Amino acid sequence: MKCTVCRGPAVIDLRRHNSNFCAEHMVRFCRDQVAKAIDDHEMIAPGEKVLVAVSGGKDSLALWDILVALGYEVEGMTIGLGIGEYSAHSTAVSVAFAEARGWPLHQVDLRGEYGYDVPTAAQVTRRVPCSACGLSKRHLFDKVALDGGFDVVATGHNLDDEAAVLLGNTLHWQTEYLGRQLPVLPATDGFPRKVKPLVRLGERETAAYCVLRGIDYVVEECPMAEGNRHLRYKEALNAIEAASPGTKHDFYFGFLARAADRFRPEAEEAKTALVACEGCGAPTPTSPCAFCRLVERAAGHEPVPVELVRKPRGRRGGRKGGPKAAPKPAGTTAPATAAEARP
Amino acid sequence: MKVVLRNPRRELDVEGPMTVAKLLGQLEIHRDAVLVIRGDTLVAADAVLEDSDTVEIRPVISGGAG
Numbered sequence: 001m002k003c004t005v006c007r008g009p010a011v012i013d014l015r016r017h018n019s020n021f022c023a024e025h026m027v028r029f030c031r032d033q034v035a036k037a038i039d040d041h042e043m044i045a046p047g048e049k050v051l052v053a054v055s056g057g058k059d060s061l062a063l064w065d066i067l068v069a070l071g072y073e074v075e076g077m078t079i080g081l082g083i084g085e086y087s088a089h090s091t092a093v094s095v096a097f098a099e100a101r102g103w104p105l106h107q108v109d110l111r112g113e114y115g116y117d118v119p120t121a122a123q124v125t126r127r128v129p130c131s132a133c134g135l136s137k138r139h140l141f142d143k144v145a146l147d148g149g150f151d152v153v154a155t156g157h158n159l160d161d162e163a164a165v166l167l168g169n170t171l172h173w174q175t176e177y178l179g180r181q182l183p184v185l186p187a188t189d190g191f192p193r194k195v196k197p198l199v200r201l202g203e204r205e206t207a208a209y210c211v212l213r214g215i216d217y218v219v220e221e222c223p224m225a226e227g228n229r230h231l232r233y234k235e236a237l238n239a240i241e242a243a244s245p246g247t248k249h250d251f252y253f254g255f256l257a258r259a260a261d262r263f264r265p266e267a268e269e270a271k272t273a274l275v276a277c278e279g280c281g282a283p284t285p286t287s288p289c290a291f292c293r294l295v296e297r298a299a300g301h302e303p304v305p306v307e308l309v310r311k312p313r314g315r316r317g318g319r320k321g322g323p324k325a326a327p328k329p330a331g332t333t334a335p336a337t338a339a340e341a342r343p
Numbered sequence: 344m345k346v347v348l349r350n351p352r353r354e355l356d357v358e359g360p361m362t363v364a365k366l367l368g369q370l371e372i373h374r375d376a377v378l379v380i381r382g383d384t385l386v387a388a389d390a391v392l393e394d395s396d397t398v399e400i401r402p403v404i405s406g407g408a409g
Contacts, residue, residue: 219350
């Protein structure tokens with residue numbers, strides 16, 4: 001297999017682009033795709049100060065690395081979510097990444113600074129964990145961006161994420177959400193601009209970028225995300241993509257080009273007048289804001305272990321189905337079978 | 344060869360040589376859902392893996408919506 005650009009040995013094939021790349025040209029491809037997304041959607045202007053939301057996963061670390069390579073002024077921010085060892089490891093990986101490069105990283109710890117963690121918030125409020133997590137992240141990234149004078153918050157949502165969310169919003173005809181599912185959300189009263197510069201890259205591409213750049217990232221999945229609806233939508237799209245490469249790209253970018261505007265009125269209608277939260281001052285439809293209400297309910301509660309709120313483990317992508325089998329230790333009989341590769 | 348799988352981490356012994364594509368086919372893993380890593384770099388689908396190799400099959404699908 002040869003690199004489509006230089007004809008040297010390829011290290012990866014990208015079927016949806018009908019291309020193969022060597023290490024050098026794969027890195028260049030990823031950076032070019034991000035530059036094109038930023039340019040096409042006017043995400044970041046020259047000289048603007050960018051805050052990257054960092055989880056320690058492949059997408060956020062690749063994004064930070066690419067934005068710096070493209071010449072942007074970038075700082076990172078990570079949140080200690082308190083999801084057991086997973087969060088501790090994620091924070092450690094994010095800190096190590098930043099320190100090795102001498103790049104500034106803002107850190108906020110939910111338990112240390114606000115007196116709660118995601119498992120406890122999920123249990124106390126009866127929200128699904130991803131909802132409590134997302135609410136906390138959005139509030140704190142906005143706050144740090146505004147307090148720190150950042151022009152824009154960049155998140156690591158990739159093409160697979162956006163296509164999966166689009167599928168979910170379409171299946172349930174969430175027209176308000178469809179009207180807001182854009183790669184750029186402009187700054188509004190009290191909220192910074194939000195951008196998604198990875199929308200032209202799939203998650204296999206961001207993972208490959210990290211490996212080729214020697215970026216150590218958290219491979220393990222969040223224990224609270226296992227079996228969630230977002231993963232099921234990704235599995236469905238991956239099955240279609242396998243038979244018809246390029247479908248995810250067409251689905252998402254076709255939506256942006258031909259359908260997103262049709263749902264804009266619903267999104268505008270859903271907007272309500274905002275007031276300043278009596279607790280934190282953030283703009284909110286009703287005071288106190290959802291974050292302050294979350295803190296009020298969760299902060300006084302005894303910490304809830306991850307195991308009490310995590311979902312049962314479900315089947316995930318990458319496999320074609322079949323019964324579960326116990327893992328087999330190395331050094332036993334060969335050949336390996338598909339059943340042995342399943343968790 | 345030694346094959347390292349993730350989430351959860353575990354190891355398999357597989358007789359080589361064979362191509363990456365054949366290994367993934369034998370394990371019924373779709374190639375677009377993973378990266379195959381030998382040493383510190385990626386290996387393409389047509390690369391031949393030797394008996395003495397250690398390779399990691401790393402999933403790329405993550406569950407968070409943000």
